[in-house]
Amino acid sequence: MAKDHKQGKRGLNIIIVGCGKVGASLTEQLYKEGHDITLVDRSSDRLQALTDMYDVMGIVGNGASYKIQREAGIDNADLMIAVTDSDELNLLCCTVAKRVGDCAAIARVRTPDYSDDVSYLKEKLGLAMIINPEMEAANEITHVLSLPAALGVNSFAHGQAQMIRFKIPENNRLDGQKVMAMARNISGDVLVCAVEREKQVFIPDGNFELHQGDVVSFIAASKAAKEFFERIGMPNKPVHNTMIIGGGKAAYYLGKMLLDMGIEVKIIEMDRKRCRELSVLLPQATIINGDGTDEELLKEEEIAYVDSLVPLTGIDEENVLLALHAREVSDAKVITKVNRNAFHNLIDKLDLGSVIYPKYITAEAIVAYVRAKQASMDSSNVETIYHMFDSRAEAIEFNVSASSRVTDVPLKDLNTKDNLLIACINRYGKIIIPGGMDCIQAGDTVVIVTTHTGFQNIEDILR
CATH class of the missing domain: 3.40.50.720 (NAD(P)-binding Rossmann-like Domain)
Known part of the structure; x- marks a missing residue:
């Protein structure tokens, strides 16, 4: 059942209790990012499936047990993630982990009875995060219903900016338009960040030509999105x-x-x-x-x-x-x-x-926390992550708390990696769709979109 930990370990020591859909999704994502993972579940079959697939440790037992946590390596763990089907068991796992080890703890809590107590529980139990997949899914559904022309809506900058995904319909005025022409003729308040065409994902430059059938992700201040859809002939009929x-x-x-x-x-x-x-x-x-x-x-x-x-x-x-x-x-x-x-x-x-996909919403919030925790420098932290187009691209929001190599330099002069776009700057609540002369400043939050994975720090955008 158990396998040896990966040689040349990098990343964090993470214990995941619960190998259901969310546990499996987390294992896949965090393993890909190079973390050292130990799984705990009462079901040997569930554990076997995941330990066969990934080079991770597996321990059969009750994740809230002191003995099992010691066996799982709680003394050296950086993070405990409890995502079993039982809210009470998840909270107990985290409570034991906080008492026994010097680690951060995240619990999945789904019951509406606890939903009003989240802040209290988080503070009193000393948890890094309490996450509720059903509530997060409901949140995402309300965002889409408020913008019915969209296929998907993700929020950045505490809801002041949105990444919106939609499909270009037949005979739409965007068909055949270059991205720079769209910005000039239709709206400069939105920025096209990524395009999926025939299973290929592109991070477009200004010369990229849009076609009907393309699935386009763009970023805009929340108010600008509705106006953009109206201008391209895709009005948002309000949902009553x-x-x-x-x-x-x-x-x-x-x-x-x-x-x-x-x-x-x-x-x-x-x-x-x-x-x-x-x-x-x-x-x-x-x-x-x-x-x-x-x-x-x-x-x-x-x-x-x-x-x-x-x-x-x-x-x-x-x-x-x-x-x-x-x-x-x-x-x-x-x-x-x-x-x-x-x-x-x-x-x-x-x-x-x-x-x-509720399990992905949950996994993304936890992966964002893990990357922020792992970041080696204090100059920036990962605030939010969204995986796009089946994880072939990522949208990452960084909190730039101090001056660094990316600050106070015009974006056109930054030597950034290929397949990467600086999509949005939030400066104290003002949303900036950046041009080449704009600069990132300390205190900003910045959204980047890239086909690279695993960025932990804003400086990772540089070559």
Whole structure:
């Protein structure tokens, strides 16, 4: 079962408790970045699958046990990440780790009962991070619903800048436009950061020509994005109502957020007891007890006329079929939640609207923390990371806290690596889409987009 730690170790000593979807995703990403990983899980089969795939240690047992943590090397660990299915076990793992070892600790906590206590728990237990995948997924879904022309929306600079992904439709005015012409003729307030065309990812320069069918990621101040879509003939019809299929934790978080935004919410859930709970938790929502995959019920509940549909059942196949059905019978904005990574390429080929992967959202937040912790210099820290186009590109937000080799130099004079773009500068709340004469200053946060991986410090952008 167990394997030897990698020779010539670099990076951090990390213990991951829980080898489910999020644990597996974290193992893949952190192993790729060169960290020394020990996995703990009660299931020997789950451990075997991951230790066969990666050169990592595996220990069968209860991750909250003092004996098991010692065996896993807690005395020398830099970080404990607890992502089992039990919130209580995750919090206990981290509490034991903080008492026994001198390490940082991250817990996955999903239950709505704890969601209001996150700050208190984090402070009292001394945790580096508490992360809730369902709440993060609901957050991402609300961002996309506020900009329905987009396939995906990621936030930087505390929500003041957004990275937006969309597909150029047929006969759109962007077809055949060069990036520099687009900036001149349509909008200088957005910057095209990355383009996927026929499975290839490009970090475009000004001469790059856009074509219909391209999946384009651009960055803009939050207010500029809507205006840009209107100028290119892709208006954002506001979403007034949403139908959610499935009444789990993610549905609760999403329903609550949408109701707070003034959007009508209808949730279809098969379990009668859960329907009663939801009607108490979300009294303003319409809760329907029924099978959300029943075509007749969906017709009866007027799926043809809803502004948006979000399948949030626990079964990926059901979510995919519901999304395809909605695309067939309505003009609704469809957002599909997918938990597993199997058949990823097939899912990309289907017309599912926007696709959300909660485990990746969780993993990205943790990887951003790990890179910030690992950074050797104090002049900058990783604030946010988003993996783009199946991890073939990254958008990284750095907090530039002190002067360094990249500060006070016009961007045109910086000797940066190939396939890299300085996409956005946030200067005390003012979003700057940079040109060649702009400079990075101490105190800025800076977003870069690159096909390189593993950047920990802003100076990594230099050759």
